[in-house]
Amino acid sequence: MGIVKKSFDYVDYLWDHSKAAKLEGDEVALFLYRSNILGTDLRITNYGGGNTSCKTIEKDPLTNENVEVMWVKGSGGDIGTLSRSGIAGLYTERLRNLKKVYRGIEHEDEMVALFNHCIYDLNSKAPSIDTPLHGLLPFKHIDHLHPDAVIAIAAAKDGEKITKEIWGDAMGWVPWQRPGFDLGLQLEKCLEENPGIRGIVLGNHGLFTWGDTSYECYINSLEVIEMASSYIEKKVNENGNAFGGQKIKSLPPSKRKEQASALAPLLRGLCSSENTMIGHFTDDDRVLTYINSNDLEKLAPMGTSCPDHFLRTKIKPLVLTLKSDEDVSNSQAILKKLKTKFENYRDDYRQYYESCKHEDSPPMRDPNPVVIIYPGVGMFTFAKNKQTARVASEFYINAINVMRGAEAISEYTALPRQEAFNIEYWLLEEAKLQRMPKEKPLSRKVAIITGAAGGIGKAIADKLIAEGANVIITDLQEETLKNASMSFTKDEALTTICDVTDSNSIEKAYKEGCLAFGGIDIIIHSAGLAISKPLEETTLADWNLLQSVLVKGQFLMVQKGVEIIKLQGLGGDIINIASKNGLVSGPNNVGYGTAKAAQQHMTRLLAAELGPQKIKVNTVNPDGVIIGSKIWEGKWAEGRAKAYGISVEDLPKHYAKRNLLNEIILPADIANAVFALLAILDKSTGNTINVDGGMPNAFVR
Structure with a gap:
């Protein structure tokens, strides 16, 4: 593919050929460069979301033979800030040989420990659960991203049909399945059945795209996302108002800030019934369009679709029933109203946990909401620190974009509650949480x-x-x-x-x-x-x-x-x-x-x-x-x-x-x-x- 600057309307083209030229000959450096510029556009993937990889030929230190090595984002990393210390290097052939010992989907979690037997680079970051999704595909450069536009298609009721309508035979489709070794096998099977495709849409999840070079992979990813975005925007324009149109009007900006600052301490106190939380507030236009809409009452309880979204936002938000211009300085009266809303939310979360839990599920986590919606005013998020609260807000905005797109082209569908629970309380996810560094003494203050x-x-x-x-x-x-x-x-x-x-x-x-x-x-x-x-x-x-x-x-x-x-x-x-x-x-x-x-x-x-x-x-x-x-x-x-x-x-x-x-x-x-x-x-x-x-x-x- 020639080096030609592309023009895009819905994604940012950030490839700097002069910078890339300095990295020529170092495929890992080019893969990291691609990852970083993809990670700067929140429409493509959010903080910590998605993963990228490349494959190179290296000398085996034991045999001195040439072997293929896959370099992939490690567990818990972020492609926007990815560096060599955040990637894992694995023997590709050893990873593919794990198919010989795979015992079936009910045993796939045991495969994660076997990834360590495939390590080539002894300085590797711990391989993530998505490692086989890259390793079982043959391409030199691969992007796994969570673009809002593609997830909107993946979360639509007839997403497979829409995928065909947009890309014809150029894209594959794999229905929803929890990430893991078996999903890697499904991607491999999809490619075998559809040779020549440029990518695969994962139902309710995201996108896989690839290329022979880092640049070709980058352009392929942007072009696929651009086509999805263009299709959705055309449908939005044809359908008119998003989310069924406006139900209530927003307060003026200064009044929104006034209400939010007055209410925030009350919300923080209620959200901190088990662990003290730090807050974040936004009255972004995309948020206001959603929270003031006629469809909020229908869509908010459905929850988010993509696992990366609800792991950070909880499965659904708490929607306040306060009037936007209500006197929130009347703290005792407001507190009484809010307490009832929070108690109902916590009870609902406990029921979700009890109805979905397995014998080996981790104990129930904090049942308080992460995302709180105040129609006419804005959206609050609460988490263990400011960065986590801000990122949760960004992820819910991604979820809003997904719902907007899915509703415009078809009908939005969320993951079944049991599937969502299986991700949220996955033992591998729990193990990742347990590995998190100990909080500092004044954290949450x-x-x-x-x-x-x-x-x-x-x-x-x-x-x-x-x-x-x-x-x-x-x-x-x-x-x-x-x-x-x-x-x-x-x-x-x-x-x-x-x-x-x-x-x-x-x-x-x-x-x-x-x-x-x-x-x-x-x-x-x-x-x-x-x-x-x-x-x-x-x-x-x-x-x-x-x-x-x-x-x-x-x-x-x-x-x-x-x-x-x-x-x-x-x-x-x-x-x-x-x-x-x-x-x-x-x-x-x-x-x-x-x-x-x-x-x-x-x-x-x-x-x-x-x-x-x-x-x-x-x-x-x-x-x-x-x-x-x-x-x-x-x-x-x-x-x-x-x-x-x-x-x-x-x-x-x-x-x-x-x-x-x-x-x-x-x-x-x-x-x-x-x-x-x-x-x-x-x-x-x-x-x-x-x-x-x-x-x-x-x-x-």
């Missing part, structure tokens, strides 16, 4: 940190993110926030401007956090400034500024944040970054020291009040944090140096020498104390941790 674009606040944010938390990083300056955001991904942190002296600014920050992650668990007030002056030089403006940022800011952050934490019913943590100066009397410090003392006592008062709601409130007192601390960039350093009769340059040594440990205190040391209160001292409240190297006059007991 959401923290908001003030003054977090630099200094102590940034060190705390770094630490919490490293330990698994999602963080809302707030500060006053957009430029510093922009710089801070470069350290994190959007699945880890959100940056937003927040003036802690302005209740409207605080409310806006919390709303953004609830939209991004579903709620709040941890409030850390680190925003601060320092003014060091003797009494006669301290102005009322100095006094008011310190009181406003340090004391009022702490009060406002806690007041609004606790409102959200209580809605969730999951408990929480408040940590206030104060100072040794709130405990120690020193010269030239009346404004700052008084404000810090107020912060500390407010902590104790709040600990006494909020304990019954399982909300811990503690203080961390830094001292002498000069390196990396923002407050030392201004006149504070000059004031303290003057008070001690030394130069500004000598301050770090001065502060280190005066503590018992003779240690310089760094922002990371403060972050470690915060982490200890959050992850280790889980029954500590109303306490103060000094991080000052040991200052006897600051001992609290």
Whole structure:
């Protein structure tokens, strides 16, 4: 096939011939390149979905003979980010010889362990269940993808007939069958019965396509998907409105966000009845078209079709019956309505489990919904972390696209519940879940940190993110926030401007956090400034500024944040970054020291009040944090140096020498104390941790 740039309307042509030319002669590198560009288009396959392969001739290290080796995406990988470390290399002939020991479909799970006997590359990733689907086909390059358009055909009531209508004799059809060795045999049989086909549609599942080179395989995949997409769009245009037309109108965008941010903590609390969850929200146009439609009531209970979809979204969503403009701030009344909906959903899931389970099925998993639909507003998803919640949302949008296409060309069909259960509670799937790495200590937690674009606040944010938390990083300056955001991904942190002296600014920050992650668990007030002056030089403006940022800011952050934490019913943590100066009397410090003392006592008062709601409130007192601390960039350093009769340059040594440990205190040391209160001292409240190297006059007991 010649190298000609193709034009496509429904998929992205991303092949860069100059990049590919640099990889010529390395078929594995070209296969990885193809995989990566296919994986960037969510219409073709979603995160973690599908798999790709190539076959090469290699030297057998034991016989020195030429042998064919298949390189294929390993278990749990993602083609969009696939690298050599994520693939398995297997002797193709050994894999095909497994047919000699195959005992039939009721024993096919035992074949997975035998894949290890076919390993050529000792650095291989564990082979996936789809390995034989690639190995039993003879082609050098193979793509197994889950394109929305093709799955729409595969999930249509008369999908085989439509496949014939679109591609004639150029495509094969294999009815639904759970992935495994036997499905590989069915693909092999389909090819034998239909020589010369360019691909195979798998009923309710996806697509197999191939080529002699990586480029030919890529083009073949895109052309097949383009033909399916074009056919569907023509039918959609002929039929008019998607999903039976609009039943309700969406709220305006700002109102949708307002409703979603107010409702998210309630939903998060209910979704977290067994395990705390992180949320994601979208009001994507494709979502709104579906959730506002006349056919939502018919289609949503049917559930998703493709196994890759429902493994991440559960078999069906929870559809809320709230009016789009309902006053969701009336939390107790709304909570009562929601509790009933959630109880009904959990009961339905338990019935699904009990009616479908086998003698050796794993125990029932969390019965709470992953996908929650709010007509007129948008769609929430909840999962163990932000990435998983976001990916679940993306997968359900794929499912929406599938339903849209299938309904346009025929009639959408979902997998029978027993077949879906057999995938969801497959022992091999359970084994994959058990192999997942242990979650980090602060996984499933959401923290908001003030003054977090630099200094102590940034060190705390770094630490919490490293330990698994999602963080809302707030500060006053957009430029510093922009710089801070470069350290994190959007699945880890959100940056937003927040003036802690302005209740409207605080409310806006919390709303953004609830939209991004579903709620709040941890409030850390680190925003601060320092003014060091003797009494006669301290102005009322100095006094008011310190009181406003340090004391009022702490009060406002806690007041609004606790409102959200209580809605969730999951408990929480408040940590206030104060100072040794709130405990120690020193010269030239009346404004700052008084404000810090107020912060500390407010902590104790709040600990006494909020304990019954399982909300811990503690203080961390830094001292002498000069390196990396923002407050030392201004006149504070000059004031303290003057008070001690030394130069500004000598301050770090001065502060280190005066503590018992003779240690310089760094922002990371403060972050470690915060982490200890959050992850280790889980029954500590109303306490103060000094991080000052040991200052006897600051001992609290």
